[in-house]
Amino acid sequence: MKHFKHPLAVLAVGALTGSATPALAEQAVLFQPWAAGIKVSNGPVQIVHGEKTYNGRVGAKLRVNDLVITGENGSVGLVFLDNSTLTMGPDSEVELKRYNYDPTTYMGAFDVFVKKGTVALQPGDLAESGPDNVSVTTPKAELKGNAKQLLISVGDAK
Amino acid sequence: MKSFIISAALIFLPILSGCATPPREYYAVSGDKGAMTVTSRDAGKPGKTTLDAANPVVMHDGDQPRAGDISAEQLRSRMTQALAAQPLPPKRFTLYFIEGSDILTTESKAVVTSIFDEIKQRPDPDLIVVGHTDRVGSIADNDQLSIKRANTVRQQLIKLGIDAENIQASGRGERSPLVPTADEVAEPRNRRVEIMVR
Numbered sequence: 001m002k003h004f005k006h007p008l009a010v011l012a013v014g015a016l017t018g019s020a021t022p023a024l025a026e027q028a029v030l031f032q033p034w035a036a037g038i039k040v041s042n043g044p045v046q047i048v049h050g051e052k053t054y055n056g057r058v059g060a061k062l063r064v065n066d067l068v069i070t071g072e073n074g075s076v077g078l079v080f081l082d083n084s085t086l087t088m089g090p091d092s093e094v095e096l097k098r099y100n101y102d103p104t105t106y107m108g109a110f111d112v113f114v115k116k117g118t119v120a121l122q123p124g125d126l127a128e129s130g131p132d133n134v135s136v137t138t139p140k141a142e143l144k145g146n147a148k149q150l151l152i153s154v155g156d157a158k
Numbered sequence: 159m160k161s162f163i164i165s166a167a168l169i170f171l172p173i174l175s176g177c178a179t180p181p182r183e184y185y186a187v188s189g190d191k192g193a194m195t196v197t198s199r200d201a202g203k204p205g206k207t208t209l210d211a212a213n214p215v216v217m218h219d220g221d222q223p224r225a226g227d228i229s230a231e232q233l234r235s236r237m238t239q240a241l242a243a244q245p246l247p248p249k250r251f252t253l254y255f256i257e258g259s260d261i262l263t264t265e266s267k268a269v270v271t272s273i274f275d276e277i278k279q280r281p282d283p284d285l286i287v288v289g290h291t292d293r294v295g296s297i298a299d300n301d302q303l304s305i306k307r308a309n310t311v312r313q314q315l316i317k318l319g320i321d322a323e324n325i326q327a328s329g330r331g332e333r334s335p336l337v338p339t340a341d342e343v344a345e346p347r348n349r350r351v352e353i354m355v356r
Binding site for chain 1: 181182183184185186187188189191192193194195196197198199200209210218220223230233234236237238239240241242243244245246248281282284286288301305323324326328329330331333354356
């Protein structure tokens, strides 16, 4: 395995120094196929995408309008494109209502709805360009601002 | 005797109201910096308060959002599983370019090996590739150049076997200099691509 590293590195260097740049790659608006990825997943975790429900395992991706649901003893950790992180404890439900992120200016909008359970949010680049970019709603309240870490508990915290 | 009745009432009131009211919500912030405005969504009982270092826990039980009846520490201890699911922080790497080009400096070629080593450490690696320029040239030209640099690196990482869906490339132009300079100053340390392995 050690020997494998070196050919890979040589290949990497050779490829990166090649000056031919595909013209197609230069585009101002970049394709963002997803908003967040699951990096930590314990116990029962599901992603509801329209009519379909997926196993929320490590590697699963979250898109706008998706729900993330944890069951008994479930927990999950997500990382968004702007490096925001959102983690959920057991018996929790979160909907990603809006996610627009311009990585050049850091402008955009990040709205989540915490229906129930426990959620910790650490806003990323989006919070830097304006305190109103990040919004969390719960059944009872709306929260907006530029906190570095926000904890939410809706119902009986576990 | 009077004080005993009041004490008894204070003890039993939360228990009684706990049964009658809908689930309570708690919100907390940590750290000295930053604040959140908490606005009630109940149109019949509008209310607003600020969540910050001076008022670190707010609760909402159907009446008005107001200072919480538990500490931030108590709330944290009630949500240990959520807090324990925090992903690893991103690991950052920086590659430097020859002026006005998308060709890497010699020193930066070695960094590519470290990037691949980090990728192997992660259960589900995805990469964010961000191009930067110095302040020579217009903002629009630098936006283009920074995207070009990031895309060059992205394309090569895809060729090396990383799933295209898991590499996002973007350019910050001259907005995030490593070394702040006046406009039109050539600064090699700002001509770079940052790669976050997450």
